[in-house]
Amino acid sequence: MADRYLNFTGTAPGRFLTRRLGLPQPAELRRWSAEYPSFEGVVLHLTAGEPKHSAELAEVLGRTGLDVRTGLDVRTGLDVRTGLDVRAEVEGPSESAARPAAIVLDATAVADVTGLAQVHAALHPVARTVAASGRIVVLGSPVSRDDHHQAAAQQALEGFTRSLGKEIGRGRTVTLVRVEGPVAAAESTLRFLLSPRSAYVSGQVIEVTAAETTAPADWARPLAGRTALITGAARGIGAAVAEVLARDGARLVLLDVPSARQDLEALAARLDGTALPLDITAADAAERIMDAVPSLDTLVHNAGITRDRTLAKMPADRWASVMDVNLASVLTTTDALLKAGALNRGGSIVATASIAGLAGNAGQTNYAASKAGIAGMTRSLAPRALADHGVTVNAVAPGFIETKMTAAVPLFIREAGRRMNSLGQGGQPVDVAETTAWFAHPASGSVNGQVVRVCGQSLLGA
Ligand SMILES: NC(=O)c1ccc[n+]([C@@H]2O[C@H](COP(=O)([O-])OP(=O)(O)OC[C@H]3O[C@@H](n4cnc5c(N)ncnc54)[C@H](O)[C@@H]3O)[C@@H](O)[C@H]2O)c1
Known part of the structure; x- marks a missing residue:
């Protein structure tokens, strides 16, 4: 049924009035359609701490067909591989295709409080630049039973992602994916989260096991024959x-x-x-x-x-x-x-x-x-x-x-x-x-x- 309030806040007078009155300002979510099957902007691949799965993650992200940029130097905002100045590029409106559609942060190696500082350092300069209806996906590791420093740091990621999800606004979502084994096992999950299909899933912690998976012949029709x-x-x-x-x-x-x-x-x-x-x-x-x-x-x-x-x-x-x-x-x-x-x-x-x-x-x-x-x-x-x-x-x-x-x-x-x-x-x-x-x-x-x-x-x- 129609959400009249959402429609109203989507208009210029509605935005003005609700901002003035301090009322919620929901953004219209961009969902999958035949005309909009996948994100249009770039996907930033960032790492916190010593990269553990970087090459493997880059390979998986590379297969998605998304425009993935790696090697962002968070101190300068400069993408060292492409020379793209991410922060300069994203000055435009929040819907701009030039803004990152998503950020994937590999935090699988974060095992102590110093590692958590690197999570902050990686996302602090760029979190606000993500396009409306965009995504931040944090990759974590299973919480250790033997190493309480690792357990503290990896559990911390849960509070972190849930809090970021609550503050980020503009229809943007934040999810934590804990990968037990090879990142390739998380391919269907990453494709789902990095797509307009997951528009209403936010603040979740998803665990992906090391179980072997079967890639479909056609990712656009994965259930063919089923x-x-x-x-x-x-x-x-x-x-x-x-x-x-x-x-x-x-x-x-x-x-x-x-x-x-x-x-x-x-x-x-x-x-x-x-x-x-x-x-x-x-x-x-x-x-x-x-x-x-x-x-x-x-x-x-x-x-x-x-x-x-x-x-x-x-x-x-x-x-x-x-x-x-x-x-x-x-x-x-x-x-x-x-x-x-x-x-x-x-x-x-x-x-x-x-x-x-x-x-x-x-x-x-x-x-x-x-x-x-x-x-x-x-x-x-x-x-x-x-x-x-x-x-x-x-x-x-x-x-x-x-x-x-x-x-x-x-x-x-x-x-x-x-x-x-x-x-x-x-x-x-x-x-x-x-x-x-x-x-x-x-x-x-x-x-x-x-x-x-x-x-x-x-x-x-x-
Ligand atoms: N709508 C929500 O916000 C919401 C939230 C949480 C969970 N859910 C769950 O999602 C599911 C679908 O919800 P919905 O909102 O589409 O409900 P709905 O009432 O619109 O549809 C439910 C369908 O289930 C069918 N059904 C009921 N009893 C049945 C039976 N004994 N055998 C076969 N079919 C039967 C009904 O005929 C109906 O077509 C439900 O399990 C519901 O509890 C819905």
């Missing part, structure tokens, strides 16, 4: 997931309750997929899915409902219906499909949590419990599903997303939900869909057990 089943696909976030996975080349099976058949069939016809009208809580749901889809690569558990009441006023049936749809059916179908070997090796399961589940929310003990349960399932099952079945398990945790679900929220709470995040606006269903597509990507085999919030760095549960 089949994905999406539950709750008739509308809202599920329908957006269907659109994005179809764009990325997947064959689709779209599942929703029989009463949504008309919308489901219309979407399936438009995306050249198959409609499967089925209540996911039905006792035979898993069998019916396996009958309809003999070979499945990606299972997206998106169907979800709310039945809000404070606990004292919540009858057992309201508790049970939310638990059945949001959690029990996810556990049951996941178990049945994995046990039957119905998910192909190299495949993925993407479940849907919620920031309400991570933060808690008054009137939502049932919903929050079900969504926190999704996070628990994801973290526990992921290593076993990968070891036993070659399948990753991850979850998206949407924040305030503009859908029918949030349109039903009372005006005041809705407005608070929209603004109480670092980007000052609600997300779009497509933002959750893009994150789902990154999890489903064949090169994301190293991304496992992650619960990634798509929330514009919401203050809830931060």
